Structure formats: C-alpha cells, structure tokens
Amino acid sequence: MSHPGILPITNPSIDRPRIKVYAYLPFFTPAKRKVCMPETILMPAGRLDTAAAPAFEREMIAATGAGVNRLLIDLVDLVYVSSAGLRVLLVAAKRLRAGGGRIALCGLQPQVAEVFDISGFAAIVPVYADRQAALAALR
Numbered sequence: 764m765s766h767p768g769i770l771p772i773t774n775p776s777i778d779r780p781r782i783k784v785y786a787y788l789p790f791f792t793p794a795k796r797k798v799c800m801p802e803t804i805l806m807p808a809g810r811l812d813t814a815a816a817p818a819f820e821r822e823m824i825a826a827t828g829a830g831v832n833r834l835l836i837d838l839v840d841l842v843y844v845s846s847a848g849l850r851v852l853l854v855a856a857k858r859l860r861a862g863g864g865r866i867a868l869c870g871l872q873p874q875v876a877e878v879f880d881i882s883g884f885a886a887i888v889p890v891y892a893d894r895q896a897a898l899a900a901l902r
Contacts, residue, residue: 802901803831804894808840811848819848823855832864833901837894839870844878856888869897 803826807819826834834855838844856866869891871879879885891897 802833802835802898804835804837806837806840810843810845811841811851812843812845813847816845816847816851820851820854823851824858827855827858827862827864832859832862834859834864834866835894835897835901836866836868837870837897838868838872838875841875842872844875846882849878849882849884852884852888865901867891867897867901869894 805823805826807815809815811819823834836852836855852868859866867889870893871890876885876890879890889897889900891900
C-alpha cells in the first residue's frame, strides 16, 4: 500500500505482529527533519495479544526513544487487542507524556473499539476516526 508523502521503514526481524512504520520524510537534512516533522506512524496488523505485545513494545520503545515526540498509531489493520496490547499502548502514552510528547490512535475496527470502550482506554488515549484527523490533532 502506498501512502503519499511518506516512506515505509521496515524491520524484517519482526515477524509478529506485522508492523508498518511510517515516518514523514521532508526534503530536509536529517537534523531539520527531527525538528520540523516529528510525527511517526505505527501500523500494527493482525492480533496484538500476549504473543505479539513484546515485539510491538520494542518497536514503540525504539520509536519513542529516537527523539519522536508525536506518535500516531493507526489500528486500521488490527483485528484483536488483549490486555497485554493495551498495556503496551499505555506504556507508550506514559513514556511520550513524560517527555512532553503526544500520542493519538486512529482507525479502530469495531471489535477493537469495543475493547477500548469496555476497558475505558478510549478515555485515557485520544482516539480519532481516521489518520487525517489524528495527524491534525497531533500538530
């Protein structure tokens, strides 16, 4: 899938969950890119359960530890999330907020949205209908 204005960053060592990481790459030098375009988009796919949560947590820690202060997690391809997956998202939110950053989620499938509503997680982390709305809120 091609996304205009963004280039995929892949990590072949991560098999589960399938994670697509997108970073907005303007035509600046790397130093200016960090200052001008700090948004990073993570797109987990499939199931975010006990088996998949550690790999996704490593990916999110790497993303938030790389100077990123605005993280968008697009869950459009996620079909299941367990309490382990919610914990990983909560850890990322706390980590970003502690560093003065922000996080947003978007694209929740109905079954994932139901878990977020039942758990009260939607009240903790901002959830948006689509990627454009989430990016606008992060800027």
